[in-house]
Amino acid sequence: MIVLTSKQMREVEKIAIEKIGIPSIGLMENAGRETALEVKKILEEGNLNSVIVISGKGNNGGDGYVVARNLYNWGIDVKVFLTTSLGAISGDAKVNLDAIINMGIYVAEIIQREHLKFLEKTIKDSDVIVDAIYGIGLKGEISGITKEIIEMINQANKIVVSVDVPSGLNADTGKVEGCAVRATKTVTMQFLKPGLLVYPGADYAGEVRVAEIGIPYRLAAEVGYNYNLVTSEDVKLPKRHGNTHKGDYGKALIIAGSKNMTGAAYLCAKSAIKAGCGLVKLVVPQSVQSVIQGGLYEVITYGLAEKNGILSYDALSSVLKLIEESDAIAIGPGLTHDRDIPQLVYDIVKNTDKPVVLDADALNALVGRLEVIQGKKIILTPHYGEMSRLTGLTIDEIKNNLFEVAKTFIDRYKVTLVLKGAKTVIATKEGSIYINSTGNPGMATAGSGDVLTGMIAAFLAQGFSEEKAAIYGVFYHGKAGDIAKEYVEEYGMTAMDILEDIPEALKCGL
Numbered sequence: 411m412i413v414l415t416s417k418q419m420r421e422v423e424k425i426a427i428e429k430i431g432i433p434s435i436g437l438m439e440n441a442g443r444e445t446a447l448e449v450k451k452i453l454e455e456g457n458l459n460s461v462i463v464i465s466g467k468g469n470n471g472g473d474g475y476v477v478a479r480n481l482y483n484w485g486i487d488v489k490v491f492l493t494t495s496l497g498a499i500s501g502d503a504k505v506n507l508d509a510i511i512n513m514g515i516y517v518a519e520i521i522q523r524e525h526l527k528f529l530e531k532t533i534k535d536s537d538v539i540v541d542a543i544y545g546i547g548l549k550g551e552i553s554g555i556t557k558e559i560i561e562m563i564n565q566a567n568k569i570v571v572s573v574d575v576p577s578g579l580n581a582d583t584g585k586v587e588g589c590a591v592r593a594t595k596t597v598t599m600q601f602l603k604p605g606l607l608v609y610p611g612a613d614y615a616g617e618v619r620v621a622e623i624g625i626p627y628r629l630a631a632e633v634g635y636n637y638n639l640v641t642s643e644d645v646k647l648p649k650r651h652g653n654t655h656k657g658d659y660g661k662a663l664i665i666a667g668s669k670n671m672t673g674a675a676y677l678c679a680k681s682a683i684k685a686g687c688g689l690v691k692l693v694v695p696q697s698v699q700s701v702i703q704g705g706l707y708e709v710i711t712y713g714l715a716e717k718n719g720i721l722s723y724d725a726l727s728s729v730l731k732l733i734e735e736s737d738a739i740a741i742g743p744g745l746t747h748d749r750d751i752p753q754l755v756y757d758i759v760k761n762t763d764k765p766v767v768l769d770a771d772a773l774n775a776l777v778g779r780l781e782v783i784q785g786k787k788i789i790l791t792p793h794y795g796e797m798s799r800l801t802g803l804t805i806d807e808i809k810n811n812l813f814e815v816a817k818t819f820i821d822r823y824k825v826t827l828v829l830k831g832a833k834t835v836i837a838t839k840e841g842s843i844y845i846n847s848t849g850n851p852g853m854a855t856a857g858s859g860d861v862l863t864g865m866i867a868a869f870l871a872q873g874f875s876e877e878k879a880a881i882y883g884v885f886y887h888g889k890a891g892d893i894a895k896e897y898v899e900e901y902g903m904t905a906m907d908i909l910e911d912i913p914e915a916l917k918c919g920l
């Protein structure tokens with residue numbers, strides 16, 4: 411699903427108005443009416459009747475006046491408060507402000523501290539607050555009286571509908587600019603905005619609805635959009651032909667596990683099989699092979715050279731031989747960071763041009779010498795901790811700038827990045843960003859990432875591009891977690907539960 415940054419949104423708006431000739435006030439009318447319809451629905455469902463619209467100085471505020479006009483026409487008790495003086499309003503917003511004044515709708519300014527008491531009382535007496543203070547035009551941090559108004563909205567414990575973007579939220583990054591409205595619902599105009607889809611923005615936006623306001627969809631391509639939300643529509647699975655055999659569905663090689671982490675290897679290999687890979691081979695340290703083979707009926711295991719239960723550098727030539735016979739490789743889960751592992755991983759990566767997923771210890775192995783991945787068919791799947799080690803940035807720096815961090819990384823290394831988290835972000839070689847829409851906090855459990863690695867390897871082996879394998883893997887991994895949640899709930903969920911639900915998850919792609 412297309413997602414536009416505020417800059418791109420302005421560009422499509424400009425083309426719609428200036429090139430195509432769609433009247434801007436018509437767009438505002440549609441934006442306001444769509445929001446009003448949403449508010450009406452909420453009122454009807456809750457048997458409620460009073461609304462306060464809080465409008466800012468710009469066009470977001472203008473949308474707010476249209477909301478008020480429609481609600482008033484429907485017999486709803488509505489009052490409008492401005493966070494700026496009446497005289498500061500101009501353009502389409504002014505036209506709509508004049509209209510509601512002429513209609514006799516109550517309008518008041520909240521520009522001095524002594525007005526706040528009255529606002530507080532009105533909020534208390536209202537059922538729903540419409541937040542039309544700032545939209546995509548927010549610049550910098552909010553301060554002063556507007557900050558106090560937003561804090562008042564958040565403390566009121568009311569249903570809040572935000573117009574386009576919760577005021578105070580950075581529409582592009584999801585960062586809170588000083589303070590932000592916590593909405594129950596956000597009605598966003600024509601296209602999703604990135605900041606509504608990642609934390610903390612996603613928490614502030616509440617339920618997000620995209621309202622069609624009359625801007626042609628094709629304009630998104632014209633402005634070169636590069637953000638996407640991955641939904642079930644984007645991950646349709648190709649139908650399998652009757653006349654095929656296991657060789658047609660790929661051979662994946664998993665290099666994982668050590669004496670204390672046999673489970674990681676198991677989860678990864680088993681997930682690859684469950685995600686449709688024709689044949690999965692698993693390389694583990696020799697002494698681990700008999701332990702792991704027991705439960706892995708479908709997987710061919712190879713016990714290679716080791717030292718004390720950890721793969722040793724002597725395994726390299728056998729691994730490279732196995733890679734020759736494989737379509738996709740996954741390296742990392744449970745390898746440890748000890749002894750020969752860093753050099754073994756480095757040399758495997760250096761000596762292969764096959765598609766490779768690098769996870770966990772394989773990422774740690776490349777810290778400080780990432781040049782080896784440059785331009786290769788590689789997918790990295792770091793969580794924020796691993797990304798921090800790879801980039802030298804702090805976890806907070808990563809969390810607060812997911813898109814920038816991901817983009818900078820792929821600009822430099824020209825690979826595919828899966829930046830795992832509560833909202834996983836995928837950055838592709840071409841510079842596109844995909845934000846995942848599935849998954850839940852039950853998946854924050856040991857081994858969950860190993861399952862993902864196996865799934866991505868399975869899609870790679872089945873011939874998907876790195877970009878597609880990453881997107882499909884992440885989406886269906888989250889989907890499997892969502893299905894598991896239906897019967898184990900978040901507290902009790904394990905990586906095995908996610909794994910068991912991969913086949914059920916894949917059904918939604920057929």
Ligand SMILES: NC(=O)C1=CN([C@@H]2O[C@H](COP(=O)(O)OP(=O)(O)OC[C@H]3O[C@@H](n4cnc5c(N)ncnc54)[C@H](OP(=O)(O)O)[C@@H]3O)[C@@H](O)[C@H]2O)[C@@H](O)CC1
Pocket residue numbers: 419420422423437438441466467468469470471472473543544545546547548549550551552553573574575599623625
């Ligand atoms: N895109 C579309 O197709 C359509 C968009 N529409 C709607 O328009 C919205 C965008 O409108 P917009 O451009 O007027 O900006 P908006 O969000 O109202 O706020 C900007 C105002 O706030 C001010 N201001 C900013 N930051 C500030 C700060 N930190 N602290 C204090 N003040 C600050 C800034 O003042 P300035 O600093 O420029 O004097 C400016 O006046 C969009 O979100 C959507 O709802 C629809 O109507 C129709 C179709």
Ligand SMILES: Nc1ncnc2c1ncn2[C@@H]1O[C@H](COP(=O)(O)OP(=O)(O)O)[C@@H](O)[C@H]1O
Pocket residue numbers: 770793830831832833834848849850851852853854855856857858859860861862887
């Ligand atoms: N709160 C959450 N919501 C959705 N998905 C989550 C959440 N927390 C973790 N996940 C997902 O679970 C997986 C955890 O992976 P990782 O941290 O590598 O675990 P491990 O190393 O134990 O296997 C990632 O795919 C991540 O996106």
Ligand SMILES: [K+]
Pocket residue numbers: 470541542543544545572573574575576577
């Ligand atoms: K808003």
